[in-house]
Amino acid sequence: MDQRISFVTLAVADLDATRRFYVDGLGWVPELDVPGEVMMFRAGPQLVLSLWARAEFEAEVGALMAGPGVAPVTIAHNVASPDEVDAVLATARAAGSPHVQPGVRRDWGGYTGYFADPDGFRWEVAHNPDPALGAIVLP
Template structure:
């Protein structure tokens, strides 16, 4: 098996709310949009973020464990500067994120903050000045 990820699928309660947040609010565009079922968004050259209606997800994958707290996963979006971190967090706030944390300098040398999508999935917006952080940025040339 090759070391890569092709799809990240999030089971969402309200597909229309997710569409409004990701497409209208964040300004992303769908590669595939099947009303009432799924929205697929290209998130990288070989990566698709799939927002799948929870009922459809459960029918194929199995019951979803629900409870109080934050889903035990974060998705990260790295940027090239601390100012970009603040700008993306403001965009998420304007898009209607139900929870946006202020960015902060981290002990490891970076600067990060978080926002939640309509289902509570947390996105880390990060400036990571280290080699691995810089390696995930799109080419700037």
């Protein structure tokens, strides 16, 4: 198996609310938008973020785990500077994110903050000063 990820698919409760957040709020442009079913965004040269209506997801994949707390996964968006971290977090706040954790300096030398989408999926917005990692994750 090749070492790569092609799709990341998240099951969402309200695809219309998700559309408002990602398209209207964050300014993302879907590659595919099937109302009531799925939206797909190109998230990298060979990576698609798929936001799939929960009922459609469960019909194909199976029942979702449920309970309180945060989903045990984060999606990272790396940027070139701490100022860009703060700008992205401000955009998420203006888009209606239900949770924005301000950027802070981390023990490992980077600067990160978090926001949640309408379903609570956490996005880490990060500046990592390591040039080797920057060569991998920055455009």
